[in-house]
Amino acid sequence: MKARILIVDDEREFVVSLAEYLRSFQFQVSVLSEPERCNTVLGQAEYDLILLDIRMSGVTGFELLSMIQKTNRHTPVIMISGHASVENIVKAMRFGAVNFYKKPIQLKELVSEIERITSFRHGQAKHIGSARLITHNPQMIEMMRMVEKSAQTSAPVLIIGESGTGKELVANSLHNLSQ
Structure with missing residues (x-):
């Protein structure tokens, strides 16, 4: 659609x-x-x-x-x-x-x-850095947008969250997108 x-x-x-x-x-x-x-x-x-x-x-x-x-x-x-x-x-x-x-x-x-x-x-495949994510979740979509926006700046980024929430994925994506 x-x-x-x-x-x-x-x-x-x-x-x-x-x-x-x-x-x-x-x-x-x-x-x-x-x-x-x-x-x-x-x-x-x-x-x-x-x-x-x-x-x-x-x-x-x-x-x-x-x-x-x-x-x-x-x-x-x-x-x-x-x-x-x-x-x-x-x-x-x-x-x-x-x-x-x-x-x-x-x-x-x-x-x-x-x-x-x-x-x-539409939950289609979305490449963020080297990660391939598929989601319908509005919070994940918003997080992906923030990762992409943040990668375009030289500002430091603090990633916090509980174990298993994807901090390393976000860090790698930020790194790959900012190069």
Whole structure:
């Protein structure tokens, strides 16, 4: 089953063309051009990924991202904007976005990222370092995301847990991904 994606953007032409392109890859795409309805829509259906614009009339993407993090915490969000500043990108990541794309979007790159992210949600094989993990567990999926994000930084990482919980697997994965 292909991923269910919600696109939230008040630029109607952009939303329609992006949705059509993603549907050509068999994704199930819903569009929302009235961002103030986002909370209602998310209460009615579950999505594997949300594509969210930053600048919209009535409400900002950051406000919606904050709401999504509170109510649908395990739904990954990719921020999109024609106004990609370092400040906006950093703010998006701090608010919990998994990635940020500047308009016009490189569509092939976006599709690859969507497939990578949604493979977690569908319990498909996921390579982390040299480990191959398969899970439907939201906590494990979140842990995998943190491992990948942490490996991209030079920050030290403290791994704690009881015996047999996978500390060595996480350490090896962090090491392999950071090389």
